[in-house]
Amino acid sequence: MPPNYAAAVRGRRESARNMMILALFAAALALSARPPAASATAMQPAATCLRRCGNIDIPYPFGVGAGCHLETGDWTFVLSCNRTADGLLRLYNYQIEVLDMSVRLGQLRIYSGINPWCYNATTRAMNSQNNWWYNMSITNFRINDAQNRFTVIGCNSLAYIRSLNDTTDTYMTGCMSMCPGVDRLEDGSCAGVGCCQTAIPGGLNAYRVSFEQNFNTSAIANFSPCSYAVLVEAAAFDFRTTYVTTDAFMADNAGQVPVVLDWAIGNQTCEEAKGNASAYACVSADSECVDSKYGKGRGYLCNCSAGYEGNPYLLNGCQDINECEDSRFSYPCSVPGSCVNTIGSFYCACPDKTTGNAYNGTCEGKKTQIGWQIAIGVTSGAVVLIVTATCLYIIHERRRLEKIKSDYFKQHGGLLLFEEMRSRQGLSFTLFTQEELEAATNKFDERHVIGKGGNGTVYRGTTKDGEAVAIKRCRLANERQKKEFGKEMLILSQINHRNIVKLYGCCLEVEVPMLVYKYIPNGTLYRLIHGAAPRIPFTLRLKIAHQAAEALAYLHSWASPPIIHGDVKTSNILLDDDYTAKVSDFGASTMAPTDQAQLVTLVQGTCGYLDPEYMRTCKLTDKSDVYSFGVVLLELLTCRKALNLEELEEEKYLSSQFLLVMAEDRLEDILDEQVKGEQSLELLEQVAELAKQCLEMISEKRPTMREVAEELARLSRLSQHPWGRQNSEEILALLGGGSPSTASEIELNTTPNVSFSDTGYIGIRSPR
Structure with missing residues (x-):
């Protein structure tokens, strides 16, 4: 290294420092020229503000009381501290206990209540359950999707978590915990036996939890009297077998568990927020603005710049880190005593009368010219060696990536x-x-x-x-x-x-x-029958149903080997430009080969369409597709959704509601009004009878898809009799002029899609 290296570095540092002083002086003149109303000091907390509650620090922008928290137009950063009662820190007006908060990460940890569902020995039935809900629908809080998991504990317990966000899209997921036997329970394992977990999407600020009543029954009351469903911080949860057989989960955690929330400032991007100096929250001179990870309109965070630490929301809150003396950092220079701290950084300089490399070498006394030539030669050689090593590393990494791709290619067949x-x-x-x-x-x-x-x-x-x-x-x-x-x-x-x-x-x-x-351009059957009026004519509905049945019959009867779809629903039936049905998603994420003697480990599918026999026996057969197709026929007849969580329990499932009115000979009560005006009741009763046969509880009594397709072909021809037929121009007119829709092409989550495993739905069975 050249002998004047340290001096050159010091010169550059001094020059940079002088430029910084001039820049700060200019900035001070500019700030002094602003009117007082635009000063950022209006957002600063009072000196008398409480900054600790019990053993929890309260960093700004959070605060207790007026003038102690950041004002953003809502109550996001207001806390309450009851020092005379329980001494707990709580979130604004809600009785939600705060564990801690992080300015650097933009996170808040709180306690969330555990939702129990227990057997009542007096009534000899499970207690009635409310739809437990937790609402954080304040502008700048979101539930962290990476650190939290929806968790269900118990035997034969199926529970759901559903978003309550004020949007048109509703997210719903869940998992099922099974108990094959007490000897199968294992501490620390939450993989479906006694305990299951599933991820949640990002951006939620409110949710509701509920149990599926058809699963947990009094039959397991003596072994596992209670089931629990809760959203919990994954790192804070450790499963114990006693959580299933006793009330230890509630007792050990006092009925509540930690949950991690993300927060941000306001609802503007950094660029938008900087336009309003009086409201801009990053007031420290050495701070930077970072947009919220949840996207535009979700606010922003402030961070101290590199080389600084502290609170960027306070004036002069970000202070220089002394890398040379701070015990939290290892000494940054290789030569003791050579570190020189600068504002926001540092450098390593050899002491006087010595020379060398204080960063990663040694400092020695000055050598003769020959010595310097040797040093220069060694340094040049080291540079060549580093460049060569870097090139070799890049080549090695490229070959490693190519090998990974090759391994994946071979692994997947x-x-x-x-x-x-x-x-x-x-x-x-x-x-x-x-x-x-x-x-x-x-x-x-x-x-x-x-x-x-x-x-x-x-x-x-x-x-x-x-x-x-x-x-x-x-x-x-x-x-x-x-x-x-x-x-x-x-x-x-x-x-x-x-x-x-x-x-x-x-x-x-x-x-x-x-x-x-x-690519299929005309959207899904779900959107066509549940979208805006006018609805499609019944003749077109029968045509689409017949085409979908033909596709499933082909998979069951003529594919080699036969294929079970496993997730038949209206959102998996796509429509081409001329409204030709196209069955989709029969490949799912991966495919699981099975036969009629093989059990699936986790029941999976879409609520409202699942075959009850499949859920009870864990056997996926071609008759499972027949049951799901029967629900599709009901949607075409009634224009009602397969599952409506807002209805009463007995009316939540369309299939249950349909079988009830059929038993009471009240079919007209459930039919779509438009359908009753288009077709004779006799034809509609024949379609309803076909749907009823598909919904038989015992799979052996259901028709095959081949038989269903043949019957639909007959009914479709009957519906087009001259006194009930509508020509194609009239149909296209009812659909809005016949121009193809450019809406969502493949819609995977139009109806609540409950996935109890991240595997796919399709099954391939051995030929008969």
């Missing part, structure tokens, strides 16, 4: 697919690379999202050939599904039916494979 594609002439299937799909979706930009669900996210994309496609980016797959994926893709690639969405190909060089489908 890519070699099998490749060999079959090469040996079979005319097999239309493409193996996409990760780079191709990133280019098609602009690196999976959120603006390309056309659907989200429990198993993944669907993006609209355009391939390099100009083909519009829907790309499903799945979330998770287990080891067995990864190994079988290539073989199952080969089976699905050969499915060629005009009423099934075409699978173009897949990407196997990523951890969880991505699926590429044909």
Whole structure:
């Protein structure tokens, strides 16, 4: 290193310091010229404000009482401290206890109540349950999705958590805890036996918890009298088997557990907030503004700049860190006594009459010119060595990434697919690379999202050939599904039916494979029948039902091997430009091969469509699809949703409500008014009778999908009799002129989608 290195560094530091002094002087003149009303001191707390409650510090912008917290137009940062009673710190007017808060992370930890559901020995039944809800719907609080988990404890207990956000989209998820036997319970394990957990989405500020009453019964009262459902900080929860067999979960935690919240300032972006100097919260001179991670309109946070620490919401709140003396940091220079602290940084300088590298070398006495030449040569060699090592590292990393992609490709059966594609002439299937799909979706930009669900996210994309496609980016797959994926893709690639969405190909060089489908432009059947009036004519409804039944019959009877869809619902039936039905999502995230003797480990599907026999026996069969299709027929007849959580318990499920009116011979009470005006009651009764047969509780009594398709073909022809037929122009007129909708192409979460496992829904069974 050159002998004048330290002097040059000191010179640059002095020059930078002089420039900083001039800049601060200019800034001071500019601030002195502002009117007093624009001063940021209006947002500062009074000197008498309480800054500690019990053993909890209260950093600004939080505060207790007027003038002690940041004013943002709501009560977000107001706390209360009852020092004369329980000595607890609480969140504004709610009785919510605060554990701690972090200015640096923008987080707040509070206590959330545990929701119990217990057997009552007096009434010999489970206690009535309320829909427990927790509302944090104040502008700047969000429930942290990364650190919290929805947790269910108990035996045969199924519970849901549902968002209460003031939006048109409602999120609902849940999980089911089973108890095969007391010997299967294990401390610390929350994987479905006695305890289960599931993730929640980001951005929630309110939620409701409820149990499914058909699961937990008095049969397990002596073994597990209570079940519990709660949103809890994952790091603060450790499962114990006594939580299932005793009331230890409530007792040990005093009925409440920690939850992590995120907070932000106001509802503006950093750029917008800086335009109003009197309200801008980042008042420390050495602070920076960071937009909220929840997106535009969700506020911002303030951080101290690099080399500073403290509270950026206070004047002069960010102070320089003395890296040379602070015991929290290791000494930054390799030579003792060589560290020199500067404002916001530091540098390492060798003492007088010495030279060398105080950062990562040694300081020695001055050498002769030959010595310096040697030193320069050594330094140059070190630079060459570092550059060479850097290049080798980059090459190594590239090769490592390529190996990871290659391993994923082999793991997912890519070699099998490749060999079959090469040996079979005319097999239309493409193996996409990760780079191709990133280019098609602009690196999976959120603006390309056309659907989200429990198993993944669907993006609209355009391939390099100009083909519009829907790309499903799945979330998770287990080891067995990864190994079988290539073989199952080969089976699905050969499915060629005009009423099934075409699978173009897949990407196997990523951890969880991505699926590429044909893009269907006209939305879902769910949106068509539950959207804005006027509703579609009944003749068109029967036509769509017949086409969907033909597709399922093809999967059950003619695919080799036969395929069970596993998640039949109106939001998985897409519509082409001419309203031709296209059954979708039969590939799900991955596929699980099964046969009629094999049990699935976790029941999965969509509430309202699930086969009761499947939920009871854990056997997924082709008759499970028949039951779900029966619910689809009910939606077409009634224009009511399969599951309505706002209704009473006996009217929550459309299938239960339908079977009740059929038993009482009151079919007309549940039919859609438009349908009654279009068709004869005799025809509608025949369709209803077909739906009733599909909804038989015992699967063996249900018809096959082939029989359902044939009956729908007959009813469809009957509905088009001259005195009831409407021509295609009239149908298109009722649909708004016939122009195709450009709404959501693949809608994964239109109805509440409850995923008890992040695996897919489809099953492939062995040929009979």
